[in-house]
Amino acid sequence: MNIKAITGLGLALLSGGSLLGQGGLTVAESIRKAWTDQAGLRAGQAMVESRQAEAEGYRDLRLPSLTLQAQGIRTSEPMMAFGIKLNQARIGAADFNPLVLNHPDPIGAYGGSAVLQQPLYAGGRITAARRAGDYLALAEAASQERRKQETAQAVVEAYFGTQVAEQALLWVEDSRAWIQGLEDFVGARVEQGLMLESELQRLKAFHAQIEAQKAEVTKQVRSARSGLGLLTGTGPVEGPLATPLEPTDPAAPLPSGARGDLLAADLQAKAAGEGAKAARGNLLPEVGLELGAGTLHHSWSDKGNWTWAAVGVKWKVFSAPDRAKAKAARAQERAARDLRDFRQQQAEHEIRVAREGVLAAQARHAAAKESLAAATEAKRLREARHRAGLAPLIEVLDAEAAVQGARTLLLQSLFELRVSRAGLDLATGHPIEGVKP
Incomplete structure (x- = not known):
């Protein structure tokens, strides 16, 4: 055959x-x-x-984002040292001494923060x-x-x-x-x-x-x-x-x-x-909400706490x-x-x-x-x-x-x-x- x-x-x-x-x-x-x-x-x-x-x-892009941060620091940099004491809520009259302001002793701190961010408007992106x-x-x-x-x-x-x-x-x-x-x-x-x-x-x-x-x-x-x-x-x-x-x-x-x-x-x-709509949205303003809370400790009982809330607008007026x-x-x-x-x-x-x-x-x-x-x-x-x-x-x-x-x-x-x-x-x-x- x-x-x-x-x-x-x-x-x-x-x-x-x-x-x-x-x-x-x-x-x-x-x-x-x-x-x-x-x-x-x-x-x-x-x-x-x-x-x-x-x-x-x-x-999930429409959902809020939560950021947690923990930190420990020790510094003698004048501005940071003053800011750390201020955040710890322990600024006194002696801290305004020019000698102390210019040449502070090293200072340590530990603390953290929590920030919640929610986009409200993003140009349709x-x-x-x-x-x-x-x-x-x-x-x-x-x-x-x-x-x-x-x-x-x-x-x-x-x-x-x-x-x-x-x-x-x-x-x-x-x-x-x-x-x-x-x-x-x-x-x-x-x-x-x-x-x-x-x-x-x-x-x-x-x-x-x-x-x-x-x-x-x-x-x-x-x-x-x-x-x-x-x-x-x-x-x-x-x-x-x-x-x-x-x-x-x-x-x-x-x-x-x-x-x-x-x-x-x-x-x-x-x-x-x-995708074209999202790209056009990059040229439009965006609005967001941010909520936060922070703490900075000198010791467990010696500390400062703060909160904040903000609504912001950001707009790239021109971006080639x-x-x-x-x-x-x-x-x-x-x-x-x-x-x-x-x-x-x-x-x-x-x-x-x-x-x-x-x-x-x-x-x-x-x-x-x-x-x-x-x-x-x-x-x-x-x-x-x-x-x-x-x-x-x-x-x-x-x-x-x-x-x-x-x-x-x-x-x-x-x-x-x-x-x-x-x-x-x-x-x-x-x-x-x-x-x-």
Whole structure:
């Protein structure tokens, strides 16, 4: 059997089974294993959790901040020494002596303070940052869903690709059994002097070619199962694959659903818009409230206490870096919106191509089935004529080659049909093989 054509399927041969799967791992189970066990998707989920944690941080910007400070100090610096005594509430008349003021003795103190700061107005930066964080977290979650669907499509290619390889191996075995039987028949005729020795040698050469094909397909099957294990995160897959290669239900035209990548692009555009608002907020005034209390001790009982409350306004009337950042943020917002529009157009193109691909795959599959039926019948007739001595051996071998080619086309058409249907689901945003998270 000419398996070189099947080799053209390349790395797509990554799953196992026959045309009719019988018990074992289903494609739906393989997809779910990939979603839960694949390290790449687990890394994507960690990114989702990271974005969610960042969003929590942005939401907490509106909360007050509390700062606690403890300190101990010993100094003879004149201003600090006087200030420390003042904060300790133990200034006396002698402390105003110029000699003491100019050359104080070293003084020690310990104490602490607590400061509560509450932003009241920040030019909209806090609200914009909170919304941007929420949008980015949602966008990452949508991207993760898209990555899961892309992985599901890869699993479909892997799963049914191995079924192609394993069915090819079964047909190679059929060809080996057939050629062995024909070789025995021709060998007997050669011994009887009814056929030439060259006929037997030709059959042996054909037999050797089939043995080489078997070795190649066996390698593909093992590589395929290892590849499926890589996708599912479980190591090389063993045992039978249960889902049939040939679809059991017709492909129905489905309307476009919600694609994770398009949802992520829209959310990222919204986040960029909020980022532009936050950048503009840097050019506006900000208002804050501060409450504090402090204490400074000379000893446990000899100390000073104080409190304060303040409302302040700060406004960068002109800041060239902040103006540049605001301009850059507006450009990023435009870029995000344009990218969202382009991805929508790209998705519409992918849907059109995927639908045409399914129709073409269905037509090729129907033609391949007819070709195999015709080639099989032609081989049967030529083999019967050869056994009756009415046709040369070369016609039988040509008929076998035609059957092998038709089998290859059938396997390839089935694989393309299954993969094209998965591609249509991916393009339209529907669950691949009907598997939902």
